[in-house]
Amino acid sequence: MQEESVIEIEEVANILKLLGDKTRLTIVKILDSHDCCVCEFVEMFKTSQPAISQHVRKLKDKGIVKESRRGQWIIYSLNKESEYYPFLQDVLKHLPDQGYRLDELEKQGLRISCCE
Amino acid sequence: MQEESVIEIEEVANILKLLGDKTRLTIVKILDSHDCCVCEFVEMFKTSQPAISQHVRKLKDKGIVKESRRGQWIIYSLNKESEYYPFLQDVLKHLPDQGYRLDELEKQGLRISCCE
DNA sequence: TACTTATATAATAATACACTTATATATCTA
Protein backbone atom coordinates (compact mmCIF):
# COMPACT_ATOMS: atom_id res chain seq x y z
CA MET A 1 0.00 0.00 0.00
CA GLN A 2 1.79 3.10 -1.21
CA GLU A 3 1.40 6.79 -0.43
CA GLU A 4 -0.02 9.04 -3.13
CA SER A 5 3.35 10.72 -3.67
CA VAL A 6 6.16 8.24 -4.35
CA ILE A 7 9.43 9.62 -5.69
CA GLU A 8 12.47 7.86 -7.06
CA ILE A 9 14.89 7.18 -4.21
CA GLU A 10 17.82 9.05 -5.72
CA GLU A 11 15.66 12.12 -6.20
CA VAL A 12 14.49 12.01 -2.62
CA ALA A 13 18.11 11.78 -1.50
CA ASN A 14 18.88 14.89 -3.54
CA ILE A 15 15.94 16.78 -2.07
CA LEU A 16 16.93 15.75 1.42
CA LYS A 17 20.48 16.86 0.85
CA LEU A 18 19.12 20.19 -0.30
CA LEU A 19 16.96 20.49 2.82
CA GLY A 20 19.74 19.24 5.05
CA ASP A 21 21.06 22.72 5.59
CA LYS A 22 19.73 24.80 8.46
CA THR A 23 19.46 27.99 6.43
CA ARG A 24 17.67 26.43 3.47
CA LEU A 25 15.37 24.38 5.65
CA THR A 26 14.37 27.47 7.60
CA ILE A 27 13.82 29.43 4.40
CA VAL A 28 11.49 26.74 3.12
CA LYS A 29 9.61 26.57 6.41
CA ILE A 30 9.10 30.33 6.41
CA LEU A 31 7.98 30.33 2.78
CA ASP A 32 5.41 27.72 3.69
CA SER A 33 3.45 30.46 5.46
CA HIS A 34 4.72 33.75 3.98
CA ASP A 35 6.30 34.84 0.74
CA CYS A 36 9.57 36.67 1.27
CA CYS A 37 12.26 38.54 -0.57
CA VAL A 38 15.99 38.01 -0.31
CA CYS A 39 16.58 41.12 1.79
CA GLU A 40 14.37 39.74 4.55
CA PHE A 41 16.30 36.50 4.72
CA VAL A 42 19.55 38.43 4.84
CA GLU A 43 18.27 40.24 7.92
CA MET A 44 16.91 37.12 9.58
CA PHE A 45 19.98 34.99 9.15
CA LYS A 46 22.50 37.76 9.68
CA THR A 47 24.41 36.51 6.69
CA SER A 48 25.54 37.94 3.37
CA GLN A 49 23.25 38.63 0.45
CA PRO A 50 25.18 36.36 -1.95
CA ALA A 51 24.94 33.49 0.53
CA ILE A 52 21.17 33.79 0.59
CA SER A 53 20.97 34.21 -3.16
CA GLN A 54 22.91 31.00 -3.62
CA HIS A 55 20.66 29.12 -1.23
CA VAL A 56 17.46 30.21 -2.92
CA ARG A 57 18.92 29.46 -6.32
CA LYS A 58 19.50 25.86 -5.30
CA LEU A 59 15.93 25.64 -4.09
CA LYS A 60 14.72 27.18 -7.33
CA ASP A 61 16.81 24.83 -9.46
CA LYS A 62 14.95 21.90 -7.92
CA GLY A 63 11.61 23.60 -8.46
CA ILE A 64 10.88 23.80 -4.75
CA VAL A 65 10.53 27.57 -4.73
CA LYS A 66 9.58 29.99 -7.44
CA GLU A 67 10.22 33.67 -7.85
CA SER A 68 8.27 36.63 -9.10
CA ARG A 69 9.55 40.11 -9.52
CA ARG A 70 7.81 43.03 -7.92
CA GLY A 71 9.69 46.17 -8.84
CA GLN A 72 13.22 45.94 -7.51
CA TRP A 73 12.35 43.01 -5.36
CA ILE A 74 12.13 39.37 -6.17
CA ILE A 75 9.55 37.61 -4.10
CA TYR A 76 10.13 33.97 -3.35
CA SER A 77 7.35 31.55 -2.61
CA LEU A 78 6.87 27.81 -2.37
CA ASN A 79 6.05 26.17 -5.66
CA LYS A 80 2.86 24.35 -4.80
CA GLU A 81 2.84 22.72 -8.23
CA SER A 82 6.13 20.95 -7.56
CA GLU A 83 5.99 17.17 -7.63
CA TYR A 84 7.85 17.37 -4.34
CA TYR A 85 5.32 19.60 -2.64
CA PRO A 86 3.38 16.82 -0.84
CA PHE A 87 6.64 15.33 0.32
CA LEU A 88 7.83 18.72 1.48
CA GLN A 89 4.68 19.18 3.53
CA ASP A 90 5.32 15.92 5.31
CA VAL A 91 8.75 17.20 6.29
CA LEU A 92 7.73 20.72 7.24
CA LYS A 93 4.94 19.64 9.55
CA HIS A 94 7.57 18.36 11.97
CA LEU A 95 9.24 21.75 12.24
CA PRO A 96 8.40 24.40 14.82
CA ASP A 97 6.68 27.46 13.44
CA GLN A 98 9.12 30.17 12.39
CA GLY A 99 6.63 33.03 12.50
CA TYR A 100 8.56 34.64 15.34
CA ARG A 101 11.30 35.47 12.86
CA LEU A 102 8.98 37.62 10.81
CA ASP A 103 7.58 39.17 13.99
CA GLU A 104 11.10 40.16 14.99
CA LEU A 105 11.72 41.75 11.62
CA GLU A 106 8.48 43.64 12.01
CA LYS A 107 9.51 44.90 15.46
CA GLN A 108 12.80 46.15 14.06
CA GLY A 109 10.91 47.87 11.26
CA LEU A 110 12.75 45.72 8.73
CA ARG A 111 9.74 44.03 7.24
CA ILE A 112 9.68 46.76 4.68
CA SER A 113 7.67 47.65 1.65
CA CYS A 114 8.79 44.74 -0.46
CA CYS A 115 6.51 42.14 1.08
CA GLU A 116 3.28 42.62 2.89
CA MET B 1 -2.01 23.30 15.32
CA GLN B 2 1.16 21.26 15.49
CA GLU B 3 1.96 17.68 14.56
CA GLU B 4 2.62 15.23 17.39
CA SER B 5 6.32 15.08 16.54
CA VAL B 6 7.96 18.50 16.36
CA ILE B 7 11.75 18.63 16.33
CA GLU B 8 14.14 21.54 16.67
CA ILE B 9 14.91 22.90 13.22
CA GLU B 10 18.67 22.43 13.45
CA GLU B 11 18.20 18.80 14.42
CA VAL B 12 15.89 18.18 11.51
CA ALA B 13 18.48 19.72 9.20
CA ASN B 14 21.07 17.32 10.60
CA ILE B 15 18.79 14.32 10.13
CA LEU B 16 17.99 15.40 6.59
CA LYS B 17 21.66 15.81 5.80
CA LEU B 18 22.18 12.30 7.11
CA LEU B 19 19.36 10.95 4.95
CA GLY B 20 20.46 13.04 1.98
CA ASP B 21 22.71 10.29 0.72
CA LYS B 22 21.39 7.65 -1.63
CA THR B 23 23.13 4.77 0.10
CA ARG B 24 22.06 5.74 3.61
CA LEU B 25 18.53 6.56 2.56
CA THR B 26 18.19 3.18 0.86
CA ILE B 27 19.64 1.40 3.90
CA VAL B 28 17.06 3.06 6.11
CA LYS B 29 14.23 2.24 3.73
CA ILE B 30 15.26 -1.41 3.63
CA LEU B 31 15.60 -1.58 7.41
CA ASP B 32 12.07 -0.26 7.66
CA SER B 33 10.86 -3.66 6.51
CA HIS B 34 13.75 -6.08 7.18
CA ASP B 35 16.67 -6.23 9.56
CA CYS B 36 19.97 -6.66 7.76
CA CYS B 37 23.64 -7.19 8.39
CA VAL B 38 26.50 -5.26 6.86
CA CYS B 39 27.48 -8.02 4.45
CA GLU B 40 24.08 -7.84 2.77
CA PHE B 41 24.39 -4.12 2.18
CA VAL B 42 27.86 -4.63 0.76
CA GLU B 43 26.39 -7.03 -1.80
CA MET B 44 23.42 -4.82 -2.62
CA PHE B 45 25.34 -1.63 -3.15
CA LYS B 46 28.39 -3.20 -4.76
CA THR B 47 30.56 -1.08 -2.54
CA SER B 48 33.25 -1.70 0.03
CA GLN B 49 32.61 -3.02 3.52
CA PRO B 50 34.22 -0.02 5.23
CA ALA B 51 32.02 2.33 3.24
CA ILE B 52 28.90 0.56 4.50
CA SER B 53 30.24 0.39 8.06
CA GLN B 54 30.80 4.12 8.03
CA HIS B 55 27.32 4.80 6.75
CA VAL B 56 25.62 2.67 9.37
CA ARG B 57 27.79 4.17 12.07
CA LYS B 58 26.50 7.62 11.18
CA LEU B 59 22.94 6.34 11.33
CA LYS B 60 23.68 4.69 14.67
CA ASP B 61 25.31 7.83 16.08
CA LYS B 62 22.03 9.69 15.54
CA GLY B 63 20.05 6.84 17.10
CA ILE B 64 18.19 6.11 13.88
CA VAL B 65 19.35 2.51 13.71
CA LYS B 66 20.47 0.10 16.39
CA GLU B 67 22.60 -2.98 16.25
CA SER B 68 22.56 -6.36 17.91
CA ARG B 69 25.17 -9.00 17.57
CA ARG B 70 24.28 -12.50 16.47
CA GLY B 71 27.44 -14.57 16.41
CA GLN B 72 29.84 -13.07 13.93
CA TRP B 73 27.17 -10.90 12.46
CA ILE B 74 25.87 -7.58 13.57
CA ILE B 75 22.24 -7.14 12.71
CA TYR B 76 21.04 -3.62 12.09
CA SER B 77 17.47 -2.54 12.57
CA LEU B 78 15.51 0.68 12.78
CA ASN B 79 15.34 2.12 16.27
CA LYS B 80 11.61 2.47 16.74
CA GLU B 81 12.18 4.21 20.07
CA SER B 82 14.05 7.07 18.41
CA GLU B 83 12.49 10.49 18.81
CA TYR B 84 12.97 10.79 15.06
CA TYR B 85 11.07 7.64 14.21
CA PRO B 86 7.71 9.29 13.43
CA PHE B 87 9.49 11.86 11.30
CA LEU B 88 11.41 9.12 9.54
CA GLN B 89 8.19 7.30 8.72
CA ASP B 90 6.83 10.43 7.08
CA VAL B 91 9.88 10.52 4.84
CA LEU B 92 10.06 6.81 4.06
CA LYS B 93 6.44 6.55 2.99
CA HIS B 94 7.30 8.57 -0.10
CA LEU B 95 9.95 6.09 -1.20
CA PRO B 96 9.35 3.14 -3.51
CA ASP B 97 9.58 -0.25 -1.85
CA GLN B 98 13.08 -1.70 -1.93
CA GLY B 99 12.04 -5.30 -1.36
CA TYR B 100 13.32 -6.24 -4.80
CA ARG B 101 16.85 -5.75 -3.54
CA LEU B 102 16.44 -8.47 -0.97
CA ASP B 103 14.73 -10.69 -3.54
CA GLU B 104 17.74 -10.30 -5.81
CA LEU B 105 20.10 -11.24 -3.00
CA GLU B 106 17.94 -14.28 -2.34
CA LYS B 107 18.08 -15.29 -6.00
CA GLN B 108 21.86 -15.04 -5.97
CA GLY B 109 21.93 -17.15 -2.82
CA LEU B 110 23.57 -14.27 -0.99
CA ARG B 111 20.89 -13.78 1.62
CA ILE B 112 22.81 -16.16 3.80
CA SER B 113 22.53 -17.54 7.27
CA CYS B 114 23.13 -14.25 9.05
CA CYS B 115 19.62 -12.87 8.66
CA GLU B 116 16.39 -14.72 8.14
C1' DT C 1 45.77 -22.45 18.72
C1' DA C 2 45.78 -21.04 13.82
C1' DC C 3 42.75 -19.68 10.23
C1' DT C 4 38.60 -17.68 8.44
C1' DT C 5 34.72 -14.59 8.36
C1' DA C 6 32.34 -10.32 9.73
C1' DT C 7 32.80 -5.85 11.13
C1' DA C 8 35.08 -1.51 12.84
C1' DT C 9 38.44 2.01 12.83
C1' DA C 10 42.20 5.02 11.12
C1' DA C 11 44.60 7.52 7.69
C1' DT C 12 44.39 9.54 3.41
C1' DA C 13 42.85 11.46 -0.96
C1' DA C 14 39.35 13.28 -4.04
C1' DT C 15 35.30 15.73 -4.33
C1' DA C 16 31.50 18.59 -2.89
C1' DC C 17 29.84 22.46 -0.23
C1' DA C 18 29.09 27.00 1.76
C1' DC C 19 30.91 31.11 2.60
C1' DT C 20 33.47 35.42 1.20
C1' DT C 21 34.79 39.24 -1.94
C1' DA C 22 34.23 41.41 -6.19
C1' DT C 23 31.48 42.48 -9.92
C1' DA C 24 27.34 42.46 -13.01
C1' DT C 25 22.44 43.27 -13.90
C1' DA C 26 17.95 45.21 -13.24
C1' DT C 27 14.80 48.46 -11.40
C1' DC C 28 13.62 52.72 -9.21
C1' DT C 29 14.17 57.65 -8.23
C1' DA C 30 15.95 62.37 -8.34
Add this chain to the structure above:
DNA sequence: TAGATATATAAGTGTATTATTATATAAGTA
Protein backbone atom coordinates in the same frame (compact mmCIF):
# COMPACT_ATOMS: atom_id res chain seq x y z
C1' DT D 1 20.87 60.09 -17.23
C1' DA D 2 23.27 59.34 -12.67
C1' DG D 3 22.96 57.28 -8.35
C1' DA D 4 20.81 54.11 -5.16
C1' DT D 5 18.77 49.72 -4.03
C1' DA D 6 17.93 44.71 -4.71
C1' DT D 7 19.56 40.69 -6.50
C1' DA D 8 22.58 37.46 -9.22
C1' DT D 9 26.79 35.52 -10.65
C1' DA D 10 31.76 34.35 -10.63
C1' DA D 11 36.02 33.22 -8.54
C1' DG D 12 38.50 31.76 -4.68
C1' DT D 13 39.07 29.56 -0.13
C1' DG D 14 38.41 26.77 3.83
C1' DT D 15 35.85 22.95 5.52
C1' DA D 16 33.12 18.80 5.26
C1' DT D 17 32.07 14.50 3.14
C1' DT D 18 32.77 10.08 1.03
C1' DA D 19 35.35 6.55 -0.64
C1' DT D 20 39.67 3.82 -0.56
C1' DT D 21 43.43 1.16 1.53
C1' DA D 22 45.36 -0.77 5.45
C1' DT D 23 44.86 -2.53 9.85
C1' DA D 24 42.44 -3.94 14.18
C1' DT D 25 38.96 -6.53 16.73
C1' DA D 26 35.80 -10.17 17.60
C1' DA D 27 33.61 -14.47 16.90
C1' DG D 28 33.43 -19.06 14.69
C1' DT D 29 35.79 -23.35 13.12
C1' DA D 30 39.25 -26.90 12.07
